[in-house]
Amino acid sequence: MSSVMTTMPPIDGETCLDDESRVVAATDFGHIVHGAPLAIVRPASVRDVSLALAWAAQSRCQVAAQGRKHSVFGRCQVERGLALDMSxxxxxxxxxxxxxxxxxxxxxxxxxxxxxxxxxxxxxxxxxxxxxxxxxxxxxxxxxxxxxxxxxxxxxxxxxxxxxxxxxxxxxxxxxxxxxxxxxxxxxxxxxxxxxxxxxxxAPAEVRRFVLSYASLEALLVDQRLLAAGQRFDAAQGAAVPTPNGWSFRLDAIKKIFGRPPDDGELLAGLADDRPRAQIATLPYLDYLSRLDALEQALRDNGQWSFPHPWLTTFIGDSQAEAIVPGELTRLTPPDLGPFGQVLLSAFRTQAFRTPLLRLPPEPLCHVLNLVRIPASDDPTTAARLVAANRATYERLRAAGGTLYPVSAFAMSRDDWRIHFGGSFEALRAAKEEFDPANLLAPGYGVFEPAAG
Ligand SMILES: Cc1cc2nc3c(=O)[nH]c(=O)nc-3n(C[C@H](O)[C@H](O)[C@H](O)COP(=O)(O)OP(=O)(O)OC[C@H]3O[C@@H](n4cnc5c(N)ncnc54)[C@H](O)[C@@H]3O)c2cc1C
Missing domain, CATH: 3.30.465.10 (Uridine Diphospho-n-acetylenolpyruvylglucosamine Reductase; domain 3)
Known part of the structure; x- marks a missing residue:
């Protein structure tokens, strides 16, 4: 244990130096990268966070805030630094x-x-x-x-x-x-x-939910474009799901119910889904919002929650969807996604986005392409192969004008980040110089040069 940690100021919260806490802080949902901090601070107040960061700046100690550690490639970790457990x-x-x-x-x-x-x-x-x-x-x-x-x-x-x-x-x-x-x-x-x-x-008490099935990717894309343009539903998410007979395609959309229930026929008019297979139900809004809880429970129960998760999330411009998505689906094998895995593919209007550092392709309509890989093995060699596959996919998408959603499992160089942030990079760099001049915060991304010393 580094002696520098003994100089940490007393705080109202907790400071943990024990090995067990350090091992926990060296783990994230990705289960691919592991870097143990020297200490974990559990702040009890904003003042504690301030004291810890002021001490870290003075001691040239790197710091990573940890929220719920759903990072998939060590981005919330800080080897031999200070982890701030924000929970x-x-x-x-x-x-x-x-x-x-x-x-x-x-x-x-x-x-x-x-x-x-x-x-x-x-x-x-x-x-x-x-x-x-x-x-x-x-x-x-x-x-x-x-x-x-x-x-x-x-x-x-x-x-x-x-x-x-x-x-x-x-x-x-x-x-x-x-x-x-x-x-x-x-x-x-x-x-x-x-x-x-x-x-x-x-927020409504209830929503009307429509889970629609599609015979082809083309049909799903046509409907997603129609729906994104018209705002007919309040939320929608598409997916390609591997089955023993190849891919099946799905759209999960809701309409919030305020007062009179919506007219199903009106909402579904003109859509190209396989209507007899449509699942339509009214359910509490919270049940819809919590729709991934069942999957989480299943993965916790069978142990796969703690397996490696080499996920990849990207954005592609609508003009490239037909050129890119079929090829990427062809490259994916069922074991690479796992029995619970899927490819999320959702269209959205970029006009609704205003966060400068969230990088989207410069098109009015884009798609999230999210490889939710849940391999049924905790074999690190498989994980390493899928991380390499993520990198190759990212490079193909980037060459076609696609961008990264930076919660993905593969290494990014500083040049990659510079390209990623594009015209916004200089603003981020200037803010970094002003607010974290010693470059101590969130080292897991590797956006900037590591701190000296
Ligand atoms: C099961 C699962 C489901 C997901 N679903 C979605 C989804 O629906 N939509 C979506 O957009 N993303 C989703 N993600 C990705 C997720 O948004 C990111 O990984 C997010 O950063 C994780 O949040 P967290 O609280 O677990 O953060 P952590 O993994 O703990 O931290 C992530 C990064 O944020 C930094 N950080 C954490 N807290 C703070 C803070 N208070 N201040 C400054 N920096 C901080 C950390 O240092 C680290 O760099 C999902 C990931 C998983 C594993």
């Missing part, structure tokens, strides 16, 4: 009208538990509610309502951030806007989010 700061503070203030370590489940009883919810939510608010905002946050509301980070009104120097700052579109723009989608490079003020919209 100890998860209060949902007072709600005022259509806003709610939450600690960054709260999960989306925590947020909804406080807002749904008041008939309100954030307009854009990730598909999976177990992520932390802070961990989601630093990557952007994508969900099935993206076409209408953009990313989760487009719907945050104000952030409280502790900079790399330990200074507590508030930022928004009007106040410290450069910091606001560098934090949202900025991969935790310039500060640790401690609180977020989130926008809320009316």
């Amino acid at each position: 100890s700061l998860r209060r949902v503070h007072g709600a005022d009208g259509d806003l709610v203030v939450v600690d960054a370590g709260a999960t989306w489940r925590d947020v909804l538990a406080a807002t749904l009883p008041r008939g309100l919810a954030p307009p854009a939510l990730p598909d999976y509610l177990g992520l932390s608010v802070g961990g989601t905002l630093v990557v952007g946050g994508m969900g099935s309502a993206a076409s209408q509301f953009g990313a989760v980070s487009d719907n945050v009104v104000e952030l409280q951030v502790v900079t790399g120097a330990g200074e507590v700052m508030t930022c928004s579109g009007a106040r410290n806007p450069a910091l606001f723009d560098a934090v949202r989608g900025g991969l935790g490079q310039v500060g640790v989010i401690t609180r977020a003020t989130l926008k809320l919209v009316p």
